[in-house]
Amino acid sequence: MGDIHHSCQWGIGQRWGDKPTETGMSRLALSDSDKTVRDWFVQTTESLGCTTTIDSMGNIFAVRPGLRNDKPPTFAGSHLDTQPTGGRYDGILGVTAGIEMLKVLQDNWVETEYPVGVVNWTNEEGARFPMSMSSSGVWAGSIPLESAHNLREVGGGTATMASELARIGYLGQTPASHESIPMGAHFELHIEQGPLLEMANKKVGVVKGVQAYKWYTVTVKGRDCHTGTTDLKSRADALLTASKMILHSHRLATTNNALASTGILTLKPGSTNTVPGEVSFSLDIRAPSDETVARMEQLINTDFPAIAAGEDVLNSNEGMTKGLPCTVEITRDFSSPATLFHEDCISSVTQAAMSVLGPDSKNQIMEMTSGAGHDSVYASKRCPTSMIFVPCREGVSHNPAEFCKEEDCAIGAQVLLQSVLRYDRL
Amino acid sequence: MGDIHHSCQWGIGQRWGDKPTETGMSRLALSDSDKTVRDWFVQTTESLGCTTTIDSMGNIFAVRPGLRNDKPPTFAGSHLDTQPTGGRYDGILGVTAGIEMLKVLQDNWVETEYPVGVVNWTNEEGARFPMSMSSSGVWAGSIPLESAHNLREVGGGTATMASELARIGYLGQTPASHESIPMGAHFELHIEQGPLLEMANKKVGVVKGVQAYKWYTVTVKGRDCHTGTTDLKSRADALLTASKMILHSHRLATTNNALASTGILTLKPGSTNTVPGEVSFSLDIRAPSDETVARMEQLINTDFPAIAAGEDVLNSNEGMTKGLPCTVEITRDFSSPATLFHEDCISSVTQAAMSVLGPDSKNQIMEMTSGAGHDSVYASKRCPTSMIFVPCREGVSHNPAEFCKEEDCAIGAQVLLQSVLRYDRL
Ligand SMILES: NC(=O)NCCC(=O)O
Ligand SMILES: NC(=O)NCCC(=O)O
Numbered sequence: 078m079g080d081i082h083h084s085c086q087w088g089i090g091q092r093w094g095d096k097p098t099e100t101g102m103s104r105l106a107l108s109d110s111d112k113t114v115r116d117w118f119v120q121t122t123e124s125l126g127c128t129t130t131i132d133s134m135g136n137i138f139a140v141r142p143g144l145r146n147d148k149p150p151t152f153a154g155s156h157l158d159t160q161p162t163g164g165r166y167d168g169i170l171g172v173t174a175g176i177e178m179l180k181v182l183q184d185n186w187v188e189t190e191y192p193v194g195v196v197n198w199t200n201e202e203g204a205r206f207p208m209s210m211s212s213s214g215v216w217a218g219s220i221p222l223e224s225a226h227n228l229r230e231v232g233g234g235t236a237t238m239a240s241e242l243a244r245i246g247y248l249g250q251t252p253a254s255h256e257s258i259p260m261g262a263h264f265e266l267h268i269e270q271g272p273l274l275e276m277a278n279k280k281v282g283v284v285k286g287v288q289a290y291k292w293y294t295v296t297v298k299g300r301d302c303h304t305g306t307t308d309l310k311s312r313a314d315a316l317l318t319a320s321k322m323i324l325h326s327h328r329l330a331t332t333n334n335a336l337a338s339t340g341i342l343t344l345k346p347g348s349t350n351t352v353p354g355e356v357s358f359s360l361d362i363r364a365p366s367d368e369t370v371a372r373m374e375q376l377i378n379t380d381f382p383a384i385a386a387g388e389d390v391l392n393s394n395e396g397m398t399k400g401l402p403c404t405v406e407i408t409r410d411f412s413s414p415a416t417l418f419h420e421d422c423i424s425s426v427t428q429a430a431m432s433v434l435g436p437d438s439k440n441q442i443m444e445m446t447s448g449a450g451h452d453s454v455y456a457s458k459r460c461p462t463s464m465i466f467v468p469c470r471e472g473v474s475h476n477p478a479e480f481c482k483e484e485d486c487a488i489g490a491q492v493l494l495q496s497v498l499r500y501d502r503l
Numbered sequence: 504m505g506d507i508h509h510s511c512q513w514g515i516g517q518r519w520g521d522k523p524t525e526t527g528m529s530r531l532a533l534s535d536s537d538k539t540v541r542d543w544f545v546q547t548t549e550s551l552g553c554t555t556t557i558d559s560m561g562n563i564f565a566v567r568p569g570l571r572n573d574k575p576p577t578f579a580g581s582h583l584d585t586q587p588t589g590g591r592y593d594g595i596l597g598v599t600a601g602i603e604m605l606k607v608l609q610d611n612w613v614e615t616e617y618p619v620g621v622v623n624w625t626n627e628e629g630a631r632f633p634m635s636m637s638s639s640g641v642w643a644g645s646i647p648l649e650s651a652h653n654l655r656e657v658g659g660g661t662a663t664m665a666s667e668l669a670r671i672g673y674l675g676q677t678p679a680s681h682e683s684i685p686m687g688a689h690f691e692l693h694i695e696q697g698p699l700l701e702m703a704n705k706k707v708g709v710v711k712g713v714q715a716y717k718w719y720t721v722t723v724k725g726r727d728c729h730t731g732t733t734d735l736k737s738r739a740d741a742l743l744t745a746s747k748m749i750l751h752s753h754r755l756a757t758t759n760n761a762l763a764s765t766g767i768l769t770l771k772p773g774s775t776n777t778v779p780g781e782v783s784f785s786l787d788i789r790a791p792s793d794e795t796v797a798r799m800e801q802l803i804n805t806d807f808p809a810i811a812a813g814e815d816v817l818n819s820n821e822g823m824t825k826g827l828p829c830t831v832e833i834t835r836d837f838s839s840p841a842t843l844f845h846e847d848c849i850s851s852v853t854q855a856a857m858s859v860l861g862p863d864s865k866n867q868i869m870e871m872t873s874g875a876g877h878d879s880v881y882a883s884k885r886c887p888t889s890m891i892f893v894p895c896r897e898g899v900s901h902n903p904a905e906f907c908k909e910e911d912c913a914i915g916a917q918v919l920l921q922s923v924l925r926y927d928r929l
Contacts, residue, residue, distance in 0.1 A: 160727075160772065160774050160776075160777050161771075161772035161773065161774055161777070162727045162771070162772040162777065162780070202774070202776070203774075203775060203776060204774040204775070204776070204777070207775050209775075209776060231773060231774070231775075232773060269732070270729050270731075270732040271729075271732035271733070272737070288731070290731060292775055300899075300902065301586075301588045301901055301902040301903075302899060302900070302901055302902055303696050303697075303874070303875060303900045303901040303902075304762065304764035304766060304787045304789070304901075305696075305714070305716060305762065305787070305789050305873075305874040305875040305876065306695070306696040306697035306873075306874035306875050306898065306900060307697070307874075307898070308762070309753065309756060309757065309762065311698070311898070314764075316749065316765055316766075316768065317749060317750070317753060317765075319746075320745075320746035320747075320749045320750055321746075321750065323742065323743060323746045324743070324746055324747065324750065324823065327735065327743060327823045327824070328821075328822040328823055330735060330824075331735065331822060331823055331824045332822070336730065336731065336733075336734070336735065338730035338740075338776075338778055339742055339743075339779075340730060340742075340773065340774050340775045340776060340777050340778060340779060341770075341773050341774065341775055342742065342768060342770060344767075344768060345588070346586065346587035346588040347587065347657060347658060347766065347767050348586050348587055348628070348629075348630040348657070348766050348767065348901070349629060349630070349633050349635075349657075349718055349766045349767055349785040349787055350586075350628070350629060350630070350635060350764070350766060350787055350875075350901065351586050351587070351588065351630070351766050351901040351902075352764055352766060352901075353765075353766060354588070354902070359775040361730045361731070361775055361776055363730070363731050391821075391822055392818070392821055392822070395754075395817075395818055395821070396754040396757060396758070396817055396818070397750065397753045397754055397757055398753070398756075398757045447731075447732075448729070448731045448732035448733075449729060449731040449732050449776075450731065472732065472733070472737070473726075473728065474728070474729045474732060475727055475728055475729040475730075475774070475776065475777040475778075476726065476727040476728055476729075476777075476780075477727075
């Protein structure tokens with residue numbers, strides 16, 4: 078808990094309670110506060126006997142030698158970047174629990190069979206540079222280095238991942254690749270970010286996989302015109318059309334048992350008395366299976382152009398004057414197929430949880446699928462991987478009031494330590 | 504035409520054609536380009552024998568003495584600021600036609616009975632500082648000086664009207680008031696900004712009044728949450744709710760024969776994988792009668808909170824999973840009641856148009872009501888006022904491709920000159 082709150086002094090967000098630690102976090106990837114917490118991570122892990130390597134995506138790998146060093150390390154990993162209105166646990170818990178693992182090994186003179194390590198992945202959130210898990214994706218060979226380097230920050234700024242890595246001194250020499258930096262296994266402790274553990278009164282989630290998701294940018298073009306002199310039927314209103322699409326994506330999500338969300342929307346020109354001629358918005362589609370996400374994509378690719386053209390799709394025009402047609406362009410920016418974790422890691426986590434929770438553990442463990450993406454998705458493409466979930470208050474995440482009890486953080490850290498040690502033996 | 508295009512070298516906007524003058528304008532109020540065109544206005548009118556006065560809203564009054572100067576001048580007036588994606592005629596035509604009037608009087612040694620003047624009003628568009636006609640409103644005593652001075656620029660900047668007036672050197676000493684700067688009458692030449700004259704094949708619109716309009720800021724609050732882990736029924740999605748409101752405002756506009764438009768929308772926190780917890784948008788409501796606008800306001804004040812609460816208003820929830828409630832706050836920022844112009848001015852314009860257009864004038868003149876607001880609305884509260892409309896291509900305005908034929912600009916300028924001279928005699 079000391080490390081969590083110490084490291085949260087950099088990038089403090091919105092306050093939600095009176096106590097000193099009752100604030101959220103706002104530590105966007107590669108910002109000044111991210112640089113400071115990275116410096117702290119390097120210094121802390123090195124003081125615990127690790128060697129650190131920084132790769133060309135700014136991922137930081139801290140490795141503690143084992144009895145033998147001819148096989149790759151078993152890693153604990155997560156991320157220190159946050160959402161603009163994020164909390165103190167998402168990602169941060171996993172990295173600081175990794176540091177805690179190093180401390181326990183050090184304090185108890187434990188020598189592992191092979192090296193063990195802790196990794197801090199860059200821009201997991203995809204909040205500032207709009208591709209989640211971008212840097213574990215490059216490491217895994219799934220995302221080209223250049224695409225990730227060229228990602229431009231959201232909100233109209235000009236910074237790219239490459240320019241910001243260079244600016245804060247974290248553009249490492251080592252290639253970001255599983256070939257340069259191989260891993261024996263990857264374990265990630267994370268808050269659940271959903272309500273299931275809390276609702277079921279369970280303590281540990283053994284994560285067997287991650288649901289599928291895709292991100293899109295949707296750009297609607299109409300025509301700027303005067304709000305006072307242009308009657309409704311003579312308008313090609315890009316914002317009205319985008320609003321219909323946002324509602325429609327929720328209708329499709331409802332009928333297909335999927336999720337659809339828009340978190341970013343920008344428009345031009347942005348004047349009270351000019352009907353917007355251009356609107357751009359993000360669309361995040363998720364579902365447990367790749368097939369459902371593919372069906373949603375297909376429906377969107379068919380229905381959005383129809384809505385733009387003014388057709389009535391599931392009553393999208395009900396009660397409204399029909400205007401002039403707009404056009405729409407849909408770009409897929411990112412795709413993370415449904416992921417299944419490795420049996421060996423899943424069973425290491427299960428056994429570790431049983432040992433930590435003791436006699437009643439059966440009633441306190443739950444197998445689950447993650448709704449959120451994690452760096453473990455890409456790690457799992459190159460080494461055995463799984464995750465440990467702990468409950469968070471009311472399932473709230475990506476919100477300043479995100480909260481995980483000390484007791485639950487501690488249980489999670491113990492399960493992480495034991496999972497790594499078990500796998501090391503294995 | 505020379506003055507129009509000469510003055511449009513400052514603040515050039517998007518190109519729409521190949522010829523040098525085939526661009527729009529982007530000259531926001533009190534920007535650097537607005538300062539330069541103001542300097543040109545002052546210098547040009549002074550070189551034509553005028554004395555200029557700058558008031559505390561940066562309105563510039565250029566006055567040419569008459570035979571007798573014991574009564575206030577008859578003014579031609581309009582504005583030199585534009586929309587962010589505006590054209591070369593909206594406002595600019597009225598001011599440059601006023602300058603043309605001064606030239607004709609000078610070239611022909613005309614002495615008027617009383618003084619005549621040309622006024623450039625500040626921030627007519629309300630595009631940068633979100634209150635249209637703000638500075639004629641202060642002059643008329645309808646808008647408090649402080650409210651106007653404290654208007655903050657849209658788009659999240661910190662500049663205010665007062666700070667920008669000071670920065671560009673146009674914060675004048677003379678109080679912005681009809682008492683300090685009285686007017687005998689106010690005539691305004693303007694492009695129609697709508698399609699009626701063109702469709703009816705008419706040359707001059709005699710404007711008898713202006714429709715009513717009100718501007719609002721609507722702020723919807725929900726809760727930031729994770730797009731991947733929060734099911735649809737556990738979300739208080741501020742953007743989904745705002746989208747429903749935007750659609751609803753169009754439904755209400757359709758049934759009430761009114762206009763509803765949203766030109767600005769901002770959201771927080773602005774991340775692809777965080778459901779927005781807060782959305783703020785502008786709402787512009789217009790109708791010919793005050794009663795209709797009042798009814799629209801009443802419906803919005805009733806229906807928006809119901810939509811925020813999750814109730815189904817005119818099928819606003821159709822086909823969608825019901826989420827958690829949001830809250831909504833509606834602030835009225837600006838109100839311009841329906842305006843009727845003065846009989847004496849209307850008949851000056853009618854007679855001027857008949858004399859300019861000659862024998863067939865009956866078929867080329869149309870009486871009309873303006874859909875857009877103009878500084879003449881506030882001028883009319885303190886002196887006899889009316890307006891002259893000329894056709895613009897396809898009725899397009901607040902768009903770079905806004906266009907008025909040279910021939911039509913010339914007819915408008917001649918009608919303006921003769922209206923002022925007729926009123927001066929009167
Ligand atoms: N854990 C987490 O919030 N990751 C962000 C990636 C996602 O959008 O799921
Ligand atoms: N003429 C004109 O476009 N004025 C702007 C004020 C408004 O009607 O919104």
